[in-house]
Each structure stands twice: as structure tokens, then as C-alpha cells.
Amino acid sequence: MCFSIRLLAEExxxxxxxxxxxxxxxxxxFKQALFERIEDEYDVAVAAEAYAEYExxxxxxxxxxxxxxxxxx
Numbered sequence: 001m002c003f004s005i006r007l008l009a010e011e012x013x014x015x016x017x018x019x020x021x022x023x024x025x026x027x028x029x030f031k032q033a034l035f036e037r038i039e040d041e042y043d044v045a046v047a048a049e050a051y052a053e054y055e056x057x058x059x060x061x062x063x064x065x066x067x068x069x070x071x072x073x
Contacts, residue, residue: 005030 007015019029 015029016026019026022029024032
């Protein structure tokens with residue numbers, strides 16, 4: 001799939017500088033940035049759902065010191 005992005009001159013300069021600094025093409029830089037952002041947002045959504053599930057379960061956390069005592073550590 002191919003698409004185009006319109007950038008202001010300053011945005012293009014920053015993007016090209018970033019790509020050069022990372023020794024990659026502009027295409028690779030945009031692709032990497034896009035997928036890193038997608039992955040980050042996915043991780044946040046999964047974590048939020050896991051935490052909501054934890055809260056709904058009614059379970060409570062406890063200090064790690066209690067676990068150490070329980071395990072004789």
C-alpha cells in the first residue's frame with residue numbers, strides 16, 4: 001500500500017533529520033514511528049482493561065513484606 005503525507009517545510013526538515021540520525025530512510029522512519037505508536041496505544045488499552053478486570057474482581061493488593069513473611073524470606 002502506498003500513501004502520501006503533506007508536511008510543512010519545518011516538519012519535513014525534522015522528519016529527515018530524525019531519519020538521518022537513525023540511519024534509515026524517511027519511509028522507514030515514518031513506518032517505525034507509526035507502528036511504535038500503535039503498539040504503545042494497544043499496550044495502554046490492554047493494561048487499562050486488565051486493571052479494570054482486577055478492580056471488578058474485588059481482589060486487594062497487599063504489601064510485598066507480607067508475601068515475604070508468608071514465604072519465610
